[in-house]
Amino acid sequence: MEYITLIGILIIVVGFALKLDVLAVVIVSGIVTGLVSGMNIVEVLEILGESFVSNRLMSIFLIIFPVIAIIERYGLKERAAYLIGKIKNASAGKVLCIYSVVRSAASALNVRIGGHVQFVRPLILPMSEAAAQKAKGEELTEKEDEEIKGLAAAVENYGNFFAQNVFPASSGVVLIQGTLVGLGFKDMTLSMISSSAIYIALISVALTFVQVLWFDIKMKKGGNK
Incomplete structure (x- = not known):
């Protein structure tokens, strides 16, 4: 029973x-x-x-949702798309390249400026879509639009995950140090771990550039057909 x-x-x-x-x-x-x-x-x-x-602090994030709804109601997405559409030679890949650098730098400094709900969806995604449409010179197909959504979400994840351990006092670095010390690596310091993470963050940004710029190339080929 x-x-x-x-x-x-x-x-x-x-x-x-x-x-x-x-x-x-x-x-x-x-x-x-x-x-x-x-x-x-x-x-x-x-x-x-x-x-x-x-656990009441865990529910604070709920405040974000009505705020996002209000700014979207008053046209933040449309204005972001309009402004990016006015930039010469703009493309989805270039927008996402810039965001990957900004997001990685913010994570490395432990500054939380990103997030799928509060930043990517209302701002980065519409800017990327507008830039892609401008570069292509015609309306995006459903497949292309879905691919941009995936790329925007991926860039957010890359910047957050691979750069956060550059900050010496981040929880991930503390966990790694504690594990290594428990395994016998007594001389392992937080700064040693965080400095090693810099290389991972730089590689992540470089590979992100390759992924999103390759999407630009595919878009141009599709637009010229």
């Missing part, structure tokens, strides 16, 4: 499969799991409340 306490997992699987409200599914799963485990409803609600309060 102990397996009955796993019913919460089943509720989550079914709820997600039916595309029900995520928050409601998780809450219902938690309540049901607590009740079948022998707890009363008051105890379950107390645990849920304590968990929410202790």
Whole structure:
């Protein structure tokens, strides 16, 4: 009968499969799991409340969503696309090259300026699409548009992941040092690890340039057909 306490997992699987409200599914799963485990409803609600309060900082990111909705409502995407369309010789690859450098530099300095929701979707993506359309000289196909979306998301990930360890006090560097010290490398310092990460960040930016500029070449060939 102990397996009955796993019913919460089943509720989550079914709820997600039916595309029900995520928050409601998780809450219902938690309540049901607590009740079948022998707890009363008051105890379950107390645990849920304590968990929410202790992790309340994790919900701050929700404030971002209405802000993004407001700036999109007032035409940020359209203005960004319009401005980039006025730049001579603009292309999606060039826009993404610039962003890869900026994003990597920001990560290396532990400055959080990026993010898929708050930066790429409302700003970098429409700029890249407008630049690609300008370079091609005609409307983008659905396949080309989807490829630009993937590239914009990829550049964000590259800059964030491969450059963050350049900052000596980042959590990743601390974790690496702790692991290495535990394995017997007592002389390994944070600065040694972060300085090694510089090469990885530079290689990442170089390969990003190759990927996005190759997309530009394909776009020009397609536009000339």
